[in-house]
Amino acid sequence: MIDRFAFTAMTGAKHAMGQLATTTHNMANLQTPGFREMLSTFRAVPIDGASADSRTFVVDSTPGADWSHGSVTPTGNPLDLAIQDQGMFTVLRADxxxxxxxxxxxxxxxxxxxxxxxxxxxxxxxxxxxQIPEGSQNIQIQANGAVWVTLQGQLNETAIARLKLVNPAPQDLERQADGLFTASEALPASDEVQILQGSLESSNVNAAQAMVQMIAQNRLFDLNIRLVQMAEQNSKSAGTLMSLSRV
Structure with missing residues (x-):
C-alpha cells in the first residue's frame, strides 16, 4: 500500500514538473512575434491489470494552443508583416x-x-x-499578400509575387518543436486573409497569468514531494513495528 502511495505521489510530482516546463516555455517566448501560448492540462489515464479497474493516474498534456490574437505594433520595417484577424503565413521547413x-x-x-x-x-x-530581384527598391506588400517592387532602372512598380496565405482550422494543426505548425497535407491559399505591412503581432502570452501558473505548479510539485517523504516515513515506521513484533 505504501509503495502505491509513493508511486502515485511521485507520478504527480513528475507531471507537475511537465506542466511547469510548458509554462516556462511560454514565458521564454513572451517577446516572440506571433507566438501562440501552449495550453497544458491533466488527463486521467486508467490503469490496466487485475484489481486495478477502478484506479487511474493523471498525466500532463498539451491539448493545443491559445489562438487569441496578440497586439499589433507598428515597426516601420517593410519586411515586418502582421496578419489581421485569422490566417497564417506559409514557409518551407528544412525537411x-x-x-x-x-x-x-x-x-x-x-x-x-x-x-x-x-x-x-x-x-x-x-x-x-x-525572391526580391537584386537592386529592387520600395518594397510594397499589399493587404492580399501581393509583393510589388521598383526594379532597378525602372520608374513604375512591378508585381513579382504573392505570399501564400492560408486560413486553417486550429484543430487541424500540430505544433512542431521549432514553433511552427504543420498539417497532415498542404493547405490551399486563401483570398480571405489580410495582412498589414510595417507591423508585427506580438506573442499572446499573458505574463501575469503565466507567473501565477508557475507559482501554483511549483506548489503542486512541492506538495507531491512531501507526500513521497511521508510515504518514506510511514515505510520506516512500519519496518520498526515489524521488527518489534519479532522480538
Whole structure:
C-alpha cells in the first residue's frame, strides 16, 4: 500500500514538473512575434491489470494552443508583416514540408529570398519562393499578400509575387518543436486573409497569468514531494513495528 502511495505521489510530482516546463516555455517566448501560448492540462489515464479497474493516474498534456490574437505594433520595417484577424503565413521547413506561422518578422537572405529569422523560406501562392530581384527598391506588400517592387532602372512598380496565405482550422494543426505548425497535407491559399505591412503581432502570452501558473505548479510539485517523504516515513515506521513484533 505504501509503495502505491509513493508511486502515485511521485507520478504527480513528475507531471507537475511537465506542466511547469510548458509554462516556462511560454514565458521564454513572451517577446516572440506571433507566438501562440501552449495550453497544458491533466488527463486521467486508467490503469490496466487485475484489481486495478477502478484506479487511474493523471498525466500532463498539451491539448493545443491559445489562438487569441496578440497586439499589433507598428515597426516601420517593410519586411515586418502582421496578419489581421485569422490566417497564417506559409514557409518551407528544412525537411521539405510546408509549415505555418503567425510570425511575420521576415528578412532577405544573401540571394534575395524572403525568409524567417531562422532561415525558412517564405512560399508564394504558386508554392515557389518569394525572391526580391537584386537592386529592387520600395518594397510594397499589399493587404492580399501581393509583393510589388521598383526594379532597378525602372520608374513604375512591378508585381513579382504573392505570399501564400492560408486560413486553417486550429484543430487541424500540430505544433512542431521549432514553433511552427504543420498539417497532415498542404493547405490551399486563401483570398480571405489580410495582412498589414510595417507591423508585427506580438506573442499572446499573458505574463501575469503565466507567473501565477508557475507559482501554483511549483506548489503542486512541492506538495507531491512531501507526500513521497511521508510515504518514506510511514515505510520506516512500519519496518520498526515489524521488527518489534519479532522480538
Amino acid at each position: 521539405g514540408q510546408e509549415a505555418y506561422t503567425r510570425s511575420g518578422k521576415f528578412q532577405l537572405d544573401s540571394r534575395g529570398f524572403l525568409t524567417t529569422t531562422t532561415g525558412q523560406r517564405v512560399l508564394n501562392d504558386q508554392n515557389g519562393f518569394v
